[in-house]
Amino acid sequence: MTAPGDLLQALFMRLKSDASLTAxxxxxxxxxxxxxxxxxxxxxxxxxxxxxxxxxxxxxxxxLITLHVWSKAQGEAETRLIxxxxxxxxxxxAFATGSRDQTRLSLEFAETRYDEDLxxxxxxxxxxxxxxxxx
Numbered sequence: 643m644t645a646p647g648d649l650l651q652a653l654f655m656r657l658k659s660d661a662s663l664t665a666x667x668x669x670x671x672x673x674x675x676x677x678x679x680x681x682x683x684x685x686x687x688x689x690x691x692x693x694x695x696x697x698x699x700x701x702x703x704x705x706l707i708t709l710h711v712w713s714k715a716q717g718e719a720e721t722r723l724i725x726x727x728x729x730x731x732x733x734x735x736a737f738a739t740g741s742r743d744q745t746r747l748s749l750e751f752a753e754t755r756y757d758e759d760l761x762x763x764x765x766x767x768x769x770x771x772x773x774x775x776x777x
Contacts (some may be wrong), residue, residue, distance in 0.1 A: 643753055645697070646699065648667075648691065648739060649690075649705060649707070649739060649745065649771055649773075650687055650707065650766070652737060652739055652745070653687075653707065653732070653747075653769075653771075654672055654687070654702040656731060656735065656737065657672055657685070657728065657731060657732070658672055660727065660731045661704050662725040663724070663726055663728065666683070666720075666723055666724050666727055666739040667684060667685065668681060668683070670681060670684075670691070671684040671762060672684070672685050672772055673685065673686050674686065674687065674704065676710075676712065680712075682713055682714040682715075682762070683685070683711065683712060683714070683715065683720055683721070683724060683726065684711075684712050685709055685710065685711050685712070686709070686710045686712070687707060687708065687709055688708035688709070688710050688766075689706075689708045690705060690706065690707050690708070691705065691706050692695045692704065698719070700739075703772065703773045703774070704770070704771075704772055704773075705770070705771045705773075706750065706768055706769070706770055706771075707768070707769045707770075707771060708766060708767070708768050708769075709728060709766070709767045709768075709769065710764065710765065710766055711724045711725055711728070711763075711764070711765030711766075711767070712763075712764060712765075713762060713763045713765075714761065714762045714763075715763065717763075718754050718756070718763050720763070721754050721763040721764070721765040722765070723752060724765065725752055725754065725765045725767060728767055729744075729749055729752065729767065732747045732749070732769055733747065733748060733769075734746075734747070734748065735747045741771060743773050743774065743775055743776065744770050744773070744774055744776055745771050745772065745773045745774075746750055746774075747769050747770070747771050747772050749767065749768075749769060749770075750767070750768045750769065750770045751767070751768035752765070752766065752768075753765070753766045754766075
């Protein structure tokens with residue numbers, strides 16, 4: 643069983659090791675939360691939920707993780723490039739979590755929109771993480 647915090651840490655380490663994503667974000671663009679002083683573009687994680695699809699009960703073996711992409715570039719091209727880079731790094735990925743667990747990731751949802759109030763592009767990626775114990 644993988645705790646949500648452990649999974650997020652493993653997922654962010656996987657993203658931080660991607661040189662192309664780091665270049666798109668200008669270095670320190672992976673953040674736990676938005677900050678007024680943050681340079682654009684950047685990525686934050688949002689809501690994480692752990693549940694059992696069949697019963698609706700809490701279950702750390704099936705988690706949904708939401709990542710947010712924030713950009714002030716003109717047009718949505720920068721947001722889409724960052725989202726594509728994240729998708730390439732995470733969708734279909736598998737990695738070890740814990741001493742005997744294996745986690746598989748799959749993209750569930752992706753959307754880009756322009757927020758007129760904030761004058762920025764906002765991308766949302768929802769990733770499903772299914773963890774199974776090795777025999």
